[in-house]
Amino acid sequence: MKKNSFFKPSNLILFIILLIICIMWLFPLYYILMSALRTDDSFRSLTFDEAFGFMLFPKDATLETFKAVWADNTRAPVGQWFMNSLIVAAASTILEVLVASMAAFGYSRLDFPGRKVIFGFLMFTMMIPGVVNLIPQYKIVSMLGLKNNLLALILPGLAGVGNIFLIRQFFYSIPKDYDEAAKIDGASSLRVFYQILLPQLVPVLVVVGLNTFLGSWNDLLWPIIIIEDTSKRTLTAGLSAINGVYDRNYASKMAATVISVIPVVIIFLVAQNFLLQGISLSSGLKD
């Protein structure tokens, strides 16, 4: 069935339609890349037909615009923003994986008074919409002296409950025999956690880590509220002001945009399977 069915007319038409859709979906990304490989001046000098030719055969492609945008550290310090984003996203990821997996261990493997009540309460708070917290969080973070500090973009995210829930579910799939045996041998909870259980949690921790990284990298509203210094911005927040900075310098604007895409595409290429698994995991669906 496999080999021949591909050439059935109905399958071929379906394939062509989906191929067109795929091209439509990739085209915007290709287009911004091609725009960024030009110079700002070329948008004033080239006619559309010439520019269109460039898109098909980018023979005068140049990285000059990228270099200029990256090096500019006055109006739109894209390089600085990129590093800020990287620091914030990496720190958020490491801390969230650590904090959430420890909490999940506590709620699934340890027995203490009020365990069920506390976890039930945490679950319950997932119903509370985050929008109510925005303004008071601003005040609290300011009072902690963290305004215009990258920590303001890292710490509040650690309050989340969703990842604990996710990891806790995963804990239940690991047989108790392992930690039971270790405990009888006199291992402390901490040892059981990081030596025996943590290695087995890797798949779910990668999913949590990826989601945290992407969420942090792409966050817009909170960074534009809490960070006012231009140099302390994240790239996503910085891009929100880039229209004003580069206005009609299209190549520069698109170079900045493409720079924001690069880490995300790298993550996609490296961890594609984990990302797709992560969606099934967090939506509670079986593969």
Add this chain to the structure above:
Amino acid sequence: MEKQNNFGSGETAVAEVDKKNNKKKSTGKWKKIVDPLIFIGPHLLFFLVFFIIPFFFGIFISFTKWDLMSDIEFVGFQNFAQIWDIKGWINSTNVFADKFFSGLKYTLYYTVVMVPLIVIVPLIFALAIHKLSHGKKFVQAVLYIPSLLSVATVALTWRWLLDLDNGVINNFFFKDNPINFVKDYAWQSIFALTLWSGVGGNLIIFMAGLSGIPQSYYEAADIDGANGWVKFWKITLPEMSFQLLFTTVMGTIGAFNVFGQPYMFGTPTGQKVLMQYIQEYAFGSSVSMAGMASAMSVSLGLIISVFSVIQFRLMRVKD
């Protein structure tokens, strides 16, 4: 994920293990308190400071007049009375009600258009891809890539595609009468870019759902002589009901919180969504009206919580 199938079997085992430990360890008493605190303590601290306190504080602020700096003045339900002043909104005599209802209107508009789109389009794509004999993974991956990008990136990309003077869409299709998308078709453009970046996630959920439907159902239907349409309505849709409900509820919650798309792409004057007014009132360039903004937040939060309750129920089913 094979491992997920064992969920739920652990609860009783936990209790058993812990009972055994208690017998073995003489220092059990204090360890029972300190040990768990090491693990759940860090999270609980962040949870308290950045979730519980802000939540109650936020509700309190909505009953006050406050600029985020000077003293808080308690005003009772005054803010709520101002923004829910339907008469003042209709007669345009109350600027707060005007902004609130206008913001709510455009948030609803976005939600009502976007939620069906973001469920139905990926469903159609998933059905089509599922039929492919080759390249399923490839198509799925391509459609998924844009959903990894930030709103800022997506909006800048689309503004450039749709640019009036130099945009590729205008130059290619509307060379003689270029269309000012940002001015005349802002919402349609926002729907398009949100669809472009939003299809991928739901597509993967639906693909997983489709591959979970036993082939024997369709074979039995074939024997009964059912056509494709009947099979879709009688087998595919009912079997996918969880996925459909999940994506609809999550999509609705996301849509009510919409901020980035209109903020970044731009909408005509007076056509902002509620989150934009909340952001402006609380953190805009003029003196902060945090109390009024909080009252708007609480009102929006109440609407969203209806859907959060459904989401909560869905998660509980899976726990």
